[in-house]
Amino acid sequence: MRYVIHAYDYTDDQAMGRRLAVRPNHFDGARQLKADGHFVLGGALLDPDGKMIGSMMLLDFDTEDQLNDWLQNEVYISGKVWERIDIKPFKQADI
Template identity: 65%
Template sequence: MHYVIHAYDYTDEQALDRRMAARPNHFETARGLKANGNFVIGGALLDPEGRMIGSMMVVEFESEEQLQQWLQNDPYVTGRVWEKIDVKPFRPAAV
């Protein structure tokens, strides 16, 4: 099952510092997901000025339980980078 994740960062004054501190570990986790075939695409959500305000990812897991296990341990979750996380099932278009 594919899932699309839109995750929005906290907006307090330390939010960007927490993002940048957690970023190397978050990328390492994403590389592990990619190596396992779970990561499809992802990147930063930007505001009109080009500042990072969140993230978007498309991931693939066999079950929602596996998705939640990964998500609860992602450095952007444990490091209080993402405040609001919206996860929806996703069906890629067959073109």
Template identity: 60%
Template sequence: MLYVIHAYDFTDAEALNRRMAVRPDHLEGVKKLKAGNNYVLGGALLNPEGQMFGSMMVVDFDTEEAMQQWLQNDPYVTGQVWEKIDVKPFRQAVV
């Protein structure tokens, strides 16, 4: 099952510093997702000034429980980078 995740960062003065501090660990985790065929695509959401304020990912997991287990252990969650996370099932259009 595919899931699209929109995650929005905290907006306090230290939010970007927390993001940058755990970003290497987050990206390392994404590499592991990719190796396990769970990563489809993703990246940073940018404001008009080009600054990161959140993330978007499409992931593929057998169950919602497996996806939630991964998500709750992602460094952007445990490191208090993402404040609001919206997860929806996703069906990719085949054209």
């Protein structure tokens, strides 16, 4: 099952600092997801001025338990980068 994740950052004055502090670990996690066949694509969500305000990821997991395991270990969650996360099952159009 594929899942599209839209995760929106906290907006307090320290939010960008927290994001940048754990960003290398977040990228390491994304590389591991890719190596394990779970990462399809992802990147930063930007405001009109080009400032990072969140993330979008398209992930592929066999089970919802795998998704939940990833959520438990994602540093952007434990590091208080993402304040709000919207996760929806995703079906790619076959065109």
